[in-house]
Amino acid sequence: METVQSIKQRFEIIGNDPKLNRAIEKAIQVAPTDISVLVAGESGVGKESIPKIIHSLSHRKHGKYIAVNCGAIPEGTIDSELFGHEKGAFTGATGTREGYFEVADGGTIFLDEVGELPLTTQVRLLRVLENGEFIKVGSSQVQKTNVRIVAATNVNLFDAIEKGKFREDLYYRLSTVDITLPALRDRKDDIHLLFRKFAADFAHKYKMPPLKLDDNAISVLQKFRWSGNIRQLRNMAEQISVLETNRDISGSTLSSYLPQEGSNLPSVIKNKKSESDFSTERDILYKVLFDMKSDLHDLKKLTLELMKNGSAKVQEINTNLIQKIYGPKEADSEISFEEEPRNTTFNNHDEDTDFDENEDEFQFAETIEEEEVLKLEQREIEMIKKSLEKNKGKRKAAADELGISERTLYRKIKQFDL
């Protein structure tokens, strides 16, 4: 019989907090049944380990385990991902496709961020939970599957129910047993343990001596709010492991890596702009993105026409567009799309001297482009962090402020590991 201790070892779960132990104990108890489980807890508290424990201790352990991040799949394709589709069900459905519920027959599906499911998908999910039945998109044939569902949420589903975004009947079906993982700030004694574990891992990974915290540093760790929970602690441990040459870490050194009150930016990259600058920055960023998108669109249009009509015709009918993209000077001179123009680059292999110069130019242009993209990305990360901190980690409010959907914000948090 597995014990809480042995499970912690097997799944590398660090901590001795009673609430954490209770959560693992519940997972062990419920595992042999087919009961649906809802795992709750803030983002970054370690919810993903619970369904893995449940699956590995259940009679389904030799079956498939599929983790689906409901927040990261676009609304338009989620039904097809989960339940499959028939050939011709929609544009691009060139063949029949099995969905996760068909593939995981006999196994377990972990539905992370279940509160993000569209209402129509919730109806389909309810049906699977009630009698194991589902219908592929574009089909009329009912199929059967035998899947255990473990779902997770980091938002209060009651709020979602009140707002009409989540079905109450589905909530009760999913949460036959609920397991709540505590926030890191509520398990203060585990914080130093976790930090030591991460610091040891990173010391090994980067081949550096391990970090050592003095008492002051430990108390700074324990007093901090950790709105990003264990994920945030881990990221900070990695930063310090890489950047600090002196491996004895004092309270003030540690504080310099923590976001200051009212900000989620580590002080090393924190800038001094006031909050009122925020909307301006955002506007500029969106303007830049919009311009880039519009240029890309124009270029695509030109290329397409080039393929269809050849260069002379393209120049004739696209004078304005060519001027917009290449500027008036180039547009006035004869641009040859078939032969390489002398002052553009690519592959003029016959002329050695020109080739070298031009190749440099080309690579230089590429480097600038890459740098621009990186800068843009860094700005995006900073803005998302700022907004999340300002809104105390509430994604809905942050997404509203940023002018993007919660789903997009969720994807970006995952993408940038925020």
Ligand SMILES: Nc1ncnc2c1ncn2[C@@H]1O[C@H](COP(=O)(O)OP(=O)(O)OP(=O)(O)O)[C@@H](O)[C@H]1O
């Ligand atoms: N008790 C723990 N011991 C060691 N590492 C942990 C523990 N809990 C979580 N982690 C690590 O913290 C990170 C975040 O965990 P996880 O992805 O499970 O969080 P989550 O609650 O599912 O977050 P989200 O809701 O954003 O998906 C992972 O790298 C995970 O390995």
